[in-house]
Amino acid sequence: MVKLSLPQEEYVVGGHVGCLGCGAVLAMRYLLKGLGPRTILSIPACCWAVLTGSYPRAYLNVPFVNTAFESTGASIAGIRAALDIRGVEDVTVVGFAGDGGTADIGLQALSGMLERGDNAIYVMYDNEAYMNTGTQRSGSTPLGAWTTTTPVGGAGRGKEQPKKDMMGIILAHRVPYAATASVAFPEDLVRKARKAREIAGPTFLHIFSPCPPGWRFSSEKSVEIARLAVDAKVFPLYEVEEGTYRINRNPRKPIPVSDYMSLQERFGHLTKKMMELFQAEVDRNWEMLLRMVEITEEKPLWG
Amino acid sequence: MTGNVAQAWGAKLARAQVIAAYPITPQTTIVERLSDFIAKGELQAKYLTVESEHSAMQACISASLAGARTYTATSSQGLLLMHELLHWASGQRTPVVMGVVNRAVGPPWNIWVDHTDTMAQRDTNWIQAYCENNQEVLDMVIQAYKIGEDAEISLPVMIMEDAFYLSHTAEPVEIPHPTLVDAFLPTFHPRHVLDVDEPLGFNVLAGPDLYEEFRFQLAHAMEATATRIPEVDEEFERSFGRSWGGLMERYRCEDADVVLIAVGTATSTARVVVDGLRDSGVKAGLAKLRFFRPFPREDIKHLAGEVDSITVLDRSYTGTYGGAIYTEVVASVKEIPHSPKVRGFYAGLGGRDLSPEVIKDCMMETLKAEESGVVWADVREFQEV
Ligand SMILES: Cc1ncc(C[n+]2csc(CCOP(=O)(O)OP(=O)(O)O)c2C)c(N)n1
Numbered sequence: 206m207v208k209l210s211l212p213q214e215e216y217v218v219g220g221h222v223g224c225l226g227c228g229a230v231l232a233m234r235y236l237l238k239g240l241g242p243r244t245i246l247s248i249p250a251c252c253w254a255v256l257t258g259s260y261p262r263a264y265l266n267v268p269f270v271n272t273a274f275e276s277t278g279a280s281i282a283g284i285r286a287a288l289d290i291r292g293v294e295d296v297t298v299v300g301f302a303g304d305g306g307t308a309d310i311g312l313q314a315l316s317g318m319l320e321r322g323d324n325a326i327y328v329m330y331d332n333e334a335y336m337n338t339g340t341q342r343s344g345s346t347p348l349g350a351w352t353t354t355t356p357v358g359g360a361g362r363g364k365e366q367p368k369k370d371m372m373g374i375i376l377a378h379r380v381p382y383a384a385t386a387s388v389a390f391p392e393d394l395v396r397k398a399r400k401a402r403e404i405a406g407p408t409f410l411h412i413f414s415p416c417p418p419g420w421r422f423s424s425e426k427s428v429e430i431a432r433l434a435v436d437a438k439v440f441p442l443y444e445v446e447e448g449t450y451r452i453n454r455n456p457r458k459p460i461p462v463s464d465y466m467s468l469q470e471r472f473g474h475l476t477k478k479m480m481e482l483f484q485a486e487v488d489r490n491w492e493m494l495l496r497m498v499e500i501t502e503e504k505p506l507w508g
Numbered sequence: 509m510t511g512n513v514a515q516a517w518g519a520k521l522a523r524a525q526v527i528a529a530y531p532i533t534p535q536t537t538i539v540e541r542l543s544d545f546i547a548k549g550e551l552q553a554k555y556l557t558v559e560s561e562h563s564a565m566q567a568c569i570s571a572s573l574a575g576a577r578t579y580t581a582t583s584s585q586g587l588l589l590m591h592e593l594l595h596w597a598s599g600q601r602t603p604v605v606m607g608v609v610n611r612a613v614g615p616p617w618n619i620w621v622d623h624t625d626t627m628a629q630r631d632t633n634w635i636q637a638y639c640e641n642n643q644e645v646l647d648m649v650i651q652a653y654k655i656g657e658d659a660e661i662s663l664p665v666m667i668m669e670d671a672f673y674l675s676h677t678a679e680p681v682e683i684p685h686p687t688l689v690d691a692f693l694p695t696f697h698p699r700h701v702l703d704v705d706e707p708l709g710f711n712v713l714a715g716p717d718l719y720e721e722f723r724f725q726l727a728h729a730m731e732a733t734a735t736r737i738p739e740v741d742e743e744f745e746r747s748f749g750r751s752w753g754g755l756m757e758r759y760r761c762e763d764a765d766v767v768l769i770a771v772g773t774a775t776s777t778a779r780v781v782v783d784g785l786r787d788s789g790v791k792a793g794l795a796k797l798r799f800f801r802p803f804p805r806e807d808i809k810h811l812a813g814e815v816d817s818i819t820v821l822d823r824s825y826t827g828t829y830g831g832a833i834y835t836e837v838v839a840s841v842k843e844i845p846h847s848p849k850v851r852g853f854y855a856g857l858g859g860r861d862l863s864p865e866v867i868k869d870c871m872m873e874t875l876k877a878e879e880s881g882v883v884w885a886d887v888r889e890f891q892e893v
């Protein structure tokens with residue numbers, strides 16, 4: 206067995222009210238292990254807005270501010286501007302938002318911040334639905350998944366649209382660095398956090414964060430499910446640096462999506478035909494990724 | 509200079525450090541001028557060209573929490589888009605200063621003066637000052653920082669100017685000397701900031717056992733402004749030799765039979781009307797509301813103890829019975845034993861000219877009226893087309 210080489214420091218304090226097996230808690234833990242104590246966080250409405258604590262308690266050991274749901278991009282731009290004009294250096298400014306707060310309601314402020322080139326890291330922890338409000342669909346909910354607003358039964362067959370390609374949207378802004386990461390691969394996550402920290406410009410981390418109550422699986426399976434998502438190519442680990450794509454984990458023995466999905470009740474209703482559709486979507490995305498790696502190997506798309 | 513240039517000069521002299529704004533007519537020349545100041549190196553500030561007013565307000569709030577003095581400006585639809593964040597700014601106790609050019613709210617589209625945009629934000633716990641001329645605009649932007657950043661207050665402030673009448677009309681304005689402004693307005697040092705050396709969490713949850721106390725503190729801070737605002741104006745007078753009064757300015761109200769209550773540029777016209785009425789033997793007066801938040805409740809109550817008839821002019825329609833100012837005036841006068849008759853008039857909406865005749869008619873009608881009530885003063889007969 207290989208021992209993980211993660212920093213020992215903890216910035217997420219015990220006692221928070223995260224559900225057992227919460228992937229989002231792991232995402233924050235590993236992120237901050239990578240970024241260290243000179244970090245300021247802006248957190249919009251999402252599960253993490255609750256996890257930060259109730260007055261007068263706070264469960265993070267770095268300064269943070271809870272902000273409006275839709276404006277994380279503008280919030281971190283403002284913090285950075287203030288630090289710059291005050292001459293405060295060597296501080297990492299981070300927006301830490303859910304998939305709803307990023308892919309849906311916060312997309313405009315995020316796009317503005319990326320386009321202006323503000324020096325901050327935007328992290329989207331992806332639990333693939335609005336969990337804080339009780340598992341409603343988001344643009345990042347995958348095809349076929351059950352949520353409370355994409356019900357199953359009667360005419361309902363789960364979400365009818367595929368997952369929004371947030372990395373694609375981010376990369377259309379030609380950012381210097383964007384990467385996917387997973388709570389099942391903490392060393393990779395920590396490395397990517399550090400990489401983003403070193404870049405003076407807008408960077409983006411998309412962290413896959415399983416949610417036991419929202420995805421309907423038992424809480425000890427979070428890391429396993431996150432690992433299966435990578436190995437089934439449902440959520441590939443890759444990074445794009447100055448227009449060059451790199452895959453960080455190429456599963457030697459890829460597994461079918463059904464192995465990943467069968468552990469989660471939210472996909473429990475999927476017929477064989479819907480599984481095939483899902484597999485085709487995953488294969489198409491993987492093909493595209495391989496093509497991007499190939500194309501940019503010779504010449505970066507930008508940078 | 510125009511009112512908009514006066515706004516920009518106010519922010520420049522106050523040494524705003526982070527400016528985030530989004531263009532909207534008739535506010536644009538404020539932010540254009542500020543961009544110029546920064547480009548020419550005359551103002552050391554970060555200008556964030558945000559993608560919306562919503563983000564402008566968010567950027568200012570977060571920058572303020574990170575220790576910077578902030579400024580933004582907007583108007584009408586832009587202000588409405590900010591609404592949720594206006595509550596965040598006051599709830600977080602960030603003393604953001606915002607210039608607002610009062611413009612009608614659509615639909616139908618209309619870019620002319622009307623106070624509905626800011627009156628619709630009266631419940632957001634922002635301090636609201638309405639200006640009569642461009643000198644007042646410049647001076648009040650500087651005062652706004654002094655009031656809002658006061659440790660006991662720590663609240664955001666809006667400084668209003670009427671679309672076009674002030675925003676685009678040039679008047680002689682004296683520019684205070686920067687060293688005097690620096691002496692009057694020290695650098696911004698908030699009690700709590702986002703600081704990696706002293707990690708604090710802002711805006712964590714507060715349940716039913718605590719939330720009300722947070723709101724109570726907010727109310728308390730707004731109450732404190734009622735005494736602080738006149739003090740700041742007195743300090744301002746000592747530094748610059750100019751004074752604007754407290755929450756409300758009285759003009760020829762002594763022994764008056766009828767007093768008009770109004771805000772903004774209509775008060776200039778009203779001064780002429782009052783003079784004319786006095787000349788013709790009618791004992792008229794004017795009470796200019798300089799601030800709508802905090803509402804000058806005590807000033808109004810004193811006034812109500814001295815006159816029998818009050819005319820209230822509302823250049824806004826907010827869907828209430830009686831305009832925004834009318835309802836607050838009525839609520840205040842009801843707190844004294846023999847409250848006077850109060851007549852409310854909607855007039856001058858969407859830039860319609862508030863002529864001396866209209867204002868005079870409102871006051872004369874008030875004198876004649878039997879009881880309190882509300883009237884649309886200058887509405888024309890509506891015809892279906
Ligand atoms: C303007 C606004 N609309 C709606 C809400 C209600 N709301 C709070 S959190 C949330 C969902 C958050 O979802 P996501 O960003 O995916 O984070 P998660 O809760 O899943 O961690 C919603 C809809 C809000 N706080 N503000």
Ligand code: SF4
Binds near residue numbers: 226415417419
């Ligand atoms: S609902 Fe899901 S994301 Fe939210 S705290 Fe629980 S496990 Fe974490």
